[in-house]
Amino acid sequence: MPVAMLRRITCSSSLRSVPSLFFRQFPRSYLTLSSSPTTDGISGRNIRGMTTPTTHCSICSHSSSDIVYDHPPFVRIYKDGRVERLSGTEIVPASLTPQNGVVSKDVVYSPEHNLSVRLFLPHKLAAGNKKLPLLIYIHGGGWIVESPFSPMYHDFLTEVVKSANCLAVSIQYRRAPEDPIPAAYEDSWTAIQWIFSHADGSGPVDWINEYADFDRVFLAGDSAGANISHHMAMRAGKEKLNARIKGTAIVHPAFWGKDPVDEKDVQDERIRSNMAEFWEKLVSPNSVDGTGDPLFDVVGSGSDFSGLGCEKVLVAVAGKDVFVRQGLAYAAKLKQSGWRGDLEVVEDEDEDHCFHLENPDSENTPKFMKKFVEFITG
Numbered sequence: 001m002p003v004a005m006l007r008r009i010t011c012s013s014s015l016r017s018v019p020s021l022f023f024r025q026f027p028r029s030y031l032t033l034s035s036s037p038t039t040d041g042i043s044g045r046n047i048r049g050m051t052t053p054t055t056h057c058s059i060c061s062h063s064s065s066d067i068v069y070d071h072p073p074f075v076r077i078y079k080d081g082r083v084e085r086l087s088g089t090e091i092v093p094a095s096l097t098p099q100n101g102v103v104s105k106d107v108v109y110s111p112e113h114n115l116s117v118r119l120f121l122p123h124k125l126a127a128g129n130k131k132l133p134l135l136i137y138i139h140g141g142g143w144i145v146e147s148p149f150s151p152m153y154h155d156f157l158t159e160v161v162k163s164a165n166c167l168a169v170s171i172q173y174r175r176a177p178e179d180p181i182p183a184a185y186e187d188s189w190t191a192i193q194w195i196f197s198h199a200d201g202s203g204p205v206d207w208i209n210e211y212a213d214f215d216r217v218f219l220a221g222d223s224a225g226a227n228i229s230h231h232m233a234m235r236a237g238k239e240k241l242n243a244r245i246k247g248t249a250i251v252h253p254a255f256w257g258k259d260p261v262d263e264k265d266v267q268d269e270r271i272r273s274n275m276a277e278f279w280e281k282l283v284s285p286n287s288v289d290g291t292g293d294p295l296f297d298v299v300g301s302g303s304d305f306s307g308l309g310c311e312k313v314l315v316a317v318a319g320k321d322v323f324v325r326q327g328l329a330y331a332a333k334l335k336q337s338g339w340r341g342d343l344e345v346v347e348d349e350d351e352d353h354c355f356h357l358e359n360p361d362s363e364n365t366p367k368f369m370k371k372f373v374e375f376i377t378g
Contacts, residue, residue: 088145237309
């Protein structure tokens with residue numbers, strides 16, 4: 001049975017790593033401390049729809065006695081169902097005035113759920129007729145915080161678009177806990193279909209019609225977004241799209257499971273218990289199998305990767321990331337699956353989860369960015 005070609009690059013540095021992170025903003029210390037939730041009345045059904053998908057933070061003036069679930073640094077949930085996001089709420093507007101040589105704009109793709117994409121285009125080509133690689137990006141944030149409009153993701157994609165000379169489309173999706181899993185996956189697939197509706201040049205967005213090269217489509221995401229990207233690539237392999245995804249970048253993927261994938265994976269029962277609580281009570285309360293859900297337990301669930309719908313995959317992991325062993329196991333499973341594409345693994349041994357976003361001035365960030373850009377342009 002043919003297997004993927006595997007190249008592995010290990011990057012190391014003496015640089016002191018950034019603090020341990022979970023889904024970019026979840027310090028490992030939070031995983032070892034109980035969040036002491038009060039679970040009465042908390043379910044995806046009770047809080048679904050209490051805030052709109054575009055609400056970046058619900059500011060509540062309630063007293064602490066009104067809190068039924070307090071899970072810093074993500075959310076605080078009140079008895080009346082209101083959700084207060086504790087991080088990842090800042091936004092930056094799109095701009096047709098060039099920023100670092102890149103222009104951006106927001107376009108609604110799902111009027112039903114009031115969801116948008118943010119598009120990024122090199123300014124120097126805005127009046128030209130050259131087709132560009134198309135990057136579809138899915139943000140992280142634990143399925144709960146962040147958006148395409150967050151300064152961190154806006155700045156990251158601005159730099160990628162400038163360096164790779166590509167068109168980028170960053171997807172907004174409904175977030176837990178108001179809209180628990182699988183809403184984020186459903187929205188991401190809807191957005192991808194909407195983007196691919198432009199493949200014949202007759203879609204609703206001129207930038208995509210004019211500049212997107214649908215022979216060079218790349219899908220990427222970090223953390224929870226990397227998890228979603230894997231599932232989107234799998235779905236793309238099963239369903240017919242107007243064009244094929246050339247490559248998928250899986251960056252510091254948020255994959256987990258009921259059991260460690262190997263002896264080097266996280267063994268601490270308190271961490272594993274808190275991770276399970278996070279998934280089962282906040283992100284996906286309707287999961288029948290808890291952290292054994294194939295959406296989360298990508299490596300251990302028995303899923304077949306052979307039909308992954310792209311030609312090449314970049315898997316990036318960080319040595320100090322709580323998810324590092326899962327990411328490496330994912331790459332190994334993909335290699336052995338019979339998938340016929342080209343697989344590359346990049347490991348930054350001395351860095352933590354999504355260091356390139358959390359600490360863009362890190363010594364290793366330029367190395368990562370160079371590899372990420374080369375994946376699109378190579």
